[in-house]
Amino acid sequence: IDQKYIRNFCIIAHIDHGKSTLADRLLEKTATVSVREMKEQLLDDMEVERERGITIKARAVVMKYKHEGKEYEINLIDTPGHVDFQYEVGRSLTCCEGAVLLVDAFQGVEAQTVANAFMAMEHDLEVVPCLSKIDLNHARPLEVAEEIEHSLALDATDICGISGKTGQGVDALLARIIEHVPAPSGDRQATLQAMVFDSHYDKFRGAITYVRVMNGTIKKGDRIRFIRGETNHDVLEVGQFTPRPVARDELAAGQVGYVICNIKSLELVNIGDTITVQGDKGAKPLPGYQEPKRMVFCGLYPSDGQDFEQLRDALKSLRINDPSFTFEPETSDALGFGFRCGFLGLLHMEIVQQRLEQEADIDLVQTAPNVTYQIIDRNGVTVDIHKPQDVPDAGEIETFLQPIVRVSLIQPSDYIGPVMQLCNERRGIHVRTEFLSPTRSMLVYDIPLDAVIYDLHDKLKSSTRGYGTMDYEIRGYEEADLVRMDILVNGKRVDALSIICDRVDADRRGRAVVKKLKAEIDRHMFEVAIQAAIGNRVIARETVKALRKNVTAKCYGGDISRKRKLWAKQKEGKKRMKSIGSVDIPQKAFMAVLETG
Ligand code: GDP
Ligand code: MG
Secondary structure: OOHHHEEEEEEEEOOOOOHHHHHHHHHHHOOOOOOOOOOOOOOOOOHHHHHHOOOOOOEEEEEEEEEOOEEEEEEEEEOOOOHHHHHHHHHHHHOOOEEEEEEEOOOOOOHHHHHHHHHHHHOOOEEEEEEEOOOOOOOOHHHHHHHHHHHHOOOHHHOEEOOOOOOOOHHHHHHHHHHHOOOOOOOOOOOOEEEEEEEEEEOOOEEEEEEEEEEOEEEOOOEEEEOOOOEEEEEEEEEEEOOOEEEEOEEEOOOEEEEEEOOOOHHHOOOOOEEEEOOOOOOOOOOOOOOOOOOEEEEEEEOOHHHHHHHHHHHHHHHHHOOOOEEEEEEEOOOEEEEEEEEOOHHHHHHHHHHHHHHHOOOEEEOOOEEOEEEEEOOOOEEEEOOHHHOOOHHHEEEEEEEEEEEEEEEEHHHHHHHHHHHHHOOOEEEEEEEOOOOEEEEEEEEEHHHOOOOHHHHHHHHOOOOOEEEEEEEEEEEOOEEEEEEEEOOEEOHHHOEEEEHHHHHHHHHHHHHHHHHHOOOOOOOEEEEEEEOOEEEEEEEEOOOOHHHHHHHOOOOHHHHHHHHHHHHHHHHOEEEEOOEEEEHHHHHHHHHHO
16 A cells, blocks of 8 residues: 555543544444444453553554545554553654544543643644534533643644544544645665554464554564564564454555564563564664653562462563563562562552452552662662662661652642642642633642652542542652651561651651551550651650450350351451561551551
8 A cells, every 4th residue: 555545643632531432433434343343442452441441552453444535544543541651652652643632522621631732742743633522512612622722732723523422523533634644654665664662462372563664564474673672583474453453465664563473472572662674784773762661669478478489470471461560579577578569650550460369369468659769879879779678777878869750730720729739748849830721720740759659649639529630751850858767566677668758757657657557457465566767766656555355255255157257357357467576467557658648
């Protein structure tokens, strides 16, 4: 197919603005998928994605569409919607010439609308602005068009109105894509250069690599090279997703599809890598490649120490599917043998944990997640700190650094006060305020990442009655006055409960943590002292009183069914319990330290 009949585009939108619904309608209109086959929201096909209603992995579908007597090949590249996967969004955008920007005609411009639109513009994509859900009778198209104009400097007279639900405007949108999005312009005679923008693992065929061919062609039998990965492979199949994978003779410059080689683990397929032919010394990698950045770490321990090897196997097989998380063995005095795992962000962490529990059926104890800090020691050496236990004694630290993110928050202007207060409480520094329309505004703050990831989003929702939205990007590391706070249970330091926090905050947090722990730890036959300390200085203390004899005695009376229930409950509780010294500490306690931030 001649490149002038190819269009590559993506749909960008804030969550719930109708991206998946529009994608389904496009597949239907182009007869890519018949109405009968249409399973709703075909593009989000992973189970976890379905459950959470989000798109984690970028996908690509090829559609055929006739416009003014010519047949076009239109590739829709789906992008992940969550900030944890920003880098993958960027890679997907590099594979497109255009982006359909979808804005809910009732909700209006929100945080990810702005973030995604700017990202598309940075990648020089032709942006086609659209109002979605125009069938809603409370839609406010004129105001939302004005918001788009104000916040993004796009011409509002250009806006398409569509409804993914009724199909209204979808044909006009396809025509608009063909007319406005430029055709790709690679050189088919040049050396192969293909961008790897996604991959997934297939049990039978190994790694399926998603590519956009920039220059040259790729076909079955070619000997290819992943430039960054420095590995060579034979191509067993190339093809396109229709959305089912269909083999093709070749993929040429401008086209999007998949490549299958005999690759047994996704670790060998780096998102953002460039594929070329083996042995071509002149082949250059495409720009923009990055190693995945793990911003959040936590410890994962089997509740039952016997499951350690089983957990290792489960982590290994999960990594074949998702190389963006890392794990390495670690030991904790308190928890025994386990693993320190690194994730792109908090959502990524939850997804991995959920898969582990679903697929491997191991009860896990998870320690409170922390961001990656940096320390410059007295010799001027910078070290990454992935866990509080690694923070050296104060005397060894020259400079303590933490990651800072720039957060954009969009809300009805009535809520500006509470949102500013929320950001100030989280040590935010106000950058600017913008008014998007007479009723909506955007606040921009720089906030430490550790004050953002855990619950800023939830707090924003609750202080704006659900109307506030946010997005963030990593700005870099800044010096901060941080300390490691330890928790002692009956005089014994529980390493897995240490946290890193601001010095000025330490007293307050120390008191809050011990109080919280007191509530989580059951009474024992003896008194349990819980202390928070910085170095040798105890800053807070609570005591869990010993059980009185007659209280235990009660458990042995009463009717048998009640007793059975009690036993069953105790057994269940035990699963996620760790004995430290002779004190039982439940899983909830390990997370409790976070809730005091
Ligand atoms: P995504 O998160 O951007 O993929 O959004 P979805 O496509 O999943 O849509 C979010 C919600 O909006 C779902 O409940 C859809 O049924 C609804 N929705 C999507 N498009 C339309 C539309 O055109 N009209 C109406 N009335 N509802 C829509
Ligand atoms: Mg969706």
